[in-house]
Amino acid sequence: MTSRSADFHFADDEFEALLRQARARQVADLDAGWDFDAGLADVYARAGHTPPPPTPGASSQPSASEPAGQQDAERDAVEDVCSHIEMIDALLAAVSKIGEGPVLHGSYLTMARQYLMQLRLGLAGRRLTAAQAFGLLSTVKHDLREADRTLRLQHGLSLEQALRERIGELREINTDLSQQMDLLDDKVMRLFNDADEPAALTPTSH
Amino acid sequence: MTDGRLTAVAPLPIRGPVFSAGEPGLIVESVDFADFYREERSALVGFVISHGASPPEASxxxxxxxxxxxxxxxxxxxxxxxxxxxxxxxxxYRSAPCAAAVVEEVPEPAGWSPPLDPVEVDEGARWVISALATLPWKQRQVMAWYIDGYSYAEIAKMLRIPVPAVRKNFSRARQALQDYYFGQQREAG
Known part of the structure; x- marks a missing residue:
C-alpha cells in the first residue's frame, strides 16, 4: 500500500474508463470460459423444469423412442455424478482456505473447481462427449496433483492431510481425493455407452 | 499501461440496463429469459466475485x-x-454463511486505510477487480454496484444507507485504487 499523494489522481472520466475497462475484461474472460447452453440447461435442471429446446448444433434430446424407465435410470445416474462432483467441490472449497494471502495451491484448487463445474454443467446439459468429459477429469486430476505438490512445499502437508485438518470432525467423509476422483471416473464412464458420442442423458433436477 | 496513462476504451462496455429509467417497478420492456442469461450472466458472476466470492462460488x-x-x-x-x-x-451468503456474518458485523474503523494486496497493474485493468476484493466491506459493496452502472441514489436504496454514506465510501474506495495505481507507476519508474 502506498502513501496517498496529492500529485497524482484520476480524472473523473479516467476513473470511469478504468472501471469499465476492468469490468469489460472480467466479463470477456468469464464469457470465454462459459458454455451458455449448458449453463441454461443447468438453470432449468436446478429448478426441476424442462429445459428449453436446444440451439441449432447442440446435442440432441433423448430419443422419443427411448423407454421411460431407461430415461429415469439415466437421470438418476447423472444426479449421482453431480452429487459426487458437488461433494468433491465442497472438499476443495474447505482446503482452499488454508494459508494466508495468495497461495499457489489455492490457484490450482480454484482451477480444479472451475473444471469440475464445467464437467457438472456439461453432463447435466448433455453437452459433453466422453472424450471431453474425461479430458476435464484429467485436467482436474492434474490440478489436484499440483495443489498437493505445492501444499507439501508450502505447508508440509499433503492435500489429504490438509483436508483432514479442515474437516476432521466429519470422519464419515473419505478425504482421499485420489479415491474420490477414481470413483468419479468410474461413474462418468458408466454414463457413456459410446465413447465419442454426446451423452444421451436427461438433465438432472439439482 | 506503463506510461501512467489509462488505455482508451470503447464506450460503455458495461452491460446496460434492460429496463430503462422509469418509475420504480414500471415494466418498460420485456426480455427473453435466455437472452438475458446470455447477456447478464457473466456480469452477475463478476458482481458476486466483487463481494469476495471465488469464481466457482460466484458462478x-x-x-x-x-x-x-x-x-x-x-x-x-x-x-x-x-x-x-x-x-x-x-x-x-447462504453457501458461505461465515463470510456474510463477518462482513455484516465488523464495523469499519475510523481512518482505516485499506491494505491492498500487491496485485500487478496490467493493461487490461484486471488488477482493479483484484484490488476491489481487498477493500473494506462497505466500499466494496458500493463499488460493486457502481461498476455495474448504478447511481449513488440507486446504490443507497439497494444498500439501505444514506446517499452521503455512498458518496463517502465511493470516494474512499476510489482513493485507495488511485493510491495503489500511481504507487505502482512510480515504482515502475
Whole structure:
C-alpha cells in the first residue's frame, strides 16, 4: 500500500474508463470460459423444469423412442455424478482456505473447481462427449496433483492431510481425493455407452 | 499501461440496463429469459466475485439465482438486473454463511486505510477487480454496484444507507485504487 499523494489522481472520466475497462475484461474472460447452453440447461435442471429446446448444433434430446424407465435410470445416474462432483467441490472449497494471502495451491484448487463445474454443467446439459468429459477429469486430476505438490512445499502437508485438518470432525467423509476422483471416473464412464458420442442423458433436477 | 496513462476504451462496455429509467417497478420492456442469461450472466458472476466470492462460488450462486426466477415467474420480475444481483448475493451468503456474518458485523474503523494486496497493474485493468476484493466491506459493496452502472441514489436504496454514506465510501474506495495505481507507476519508474 502506498502513501496517498496529492500529485497524482484520476480524472473523473479516467476513473470511469478504468472501471469499465476492468469490468469489460472480467466479463470477456468469464464469457470465454462459459458454455451458455449448458449453463441454461443447468438453470432449468436446478429448478426441476424442462429445459428449453436446444440451439441449432447442440446435442440432441433423448430419443422419443427411448423407454421411460431407461430415461429415469439415466437421470438418476447423472444426479449421482453431480452429487459426487458437488461433494468433491465442497472438499476443495474447505482446503482452499488454508494459508494466508495468495497461495499457489489455492490457484490450482480454484482451477480444479472451475473444471469440475464445467464437467457438472456439461453432463447435466448433455453437452459433453466422453472424450471431453474425461479430458476435464484429467485436467482436474492434474490440478489436484499440483495443489498437493505445492501444499507439501508450502505447508508440509499433503492435500489429504490438509483436508483432514479442515474437516476432521466429519470422519464419515473419505478425504482421499485420489479415491474420490477414481470413483468419479468410474461413474462418468458408466454414463457413456459410446465413447465419442454426446451423452444421451436427461438433465438432472439439482 | 506503463506510461501512467489509462488505455482508451470503447464506450460503455458495461452491460446496460434492460429496463430503462422509469418509475420504480414500471415494466418498460420485456426480455427473453435466455437472452438475458446470455447477456447478464457473466456480469452477475463478476458482481458476486466483487463481494469476495471465488469464481466457482460466484458462478454457482448466479445459477441458483437464475433458477429461482425461471418463467413464468420471470415475467413478474420488474427489475431483473437488480433483483438477480441481490438474489445471487443471498445465494452466495447462504453457501458461505461465515463470510456474510463477518462482513455484516465488523464495523469499519475510523481512518482505516485499506491494505491492498500487491496485485500487478496490467493493461487490461484486471488488477482493479483484484484490488476491489481487498477493500473494506462497505466500499466494496458500493463499488460493486457502481461498476455495474448504478447511481449513488440507486446504490443507497439497494444498500439501505444514506446517499452521503455512498458518496463517502465511493470516494474512499476510489482513493485507495488511485493510491495503489500511481504507487505502482512510480515504482515502475
Amino acid at each position: 454457482d450462486a448466479v445459477q441458483v439465482a437464475f433458477a429461482a426466477v425461471l418463467p413464468p415467474r420471470w415475467e413478474t420480475i420488474r427489475d431483473p438486473r437488480a433483483y438477480l444481483r441481490v438474489a445471487a448475493l443471498r445465494a452466495y
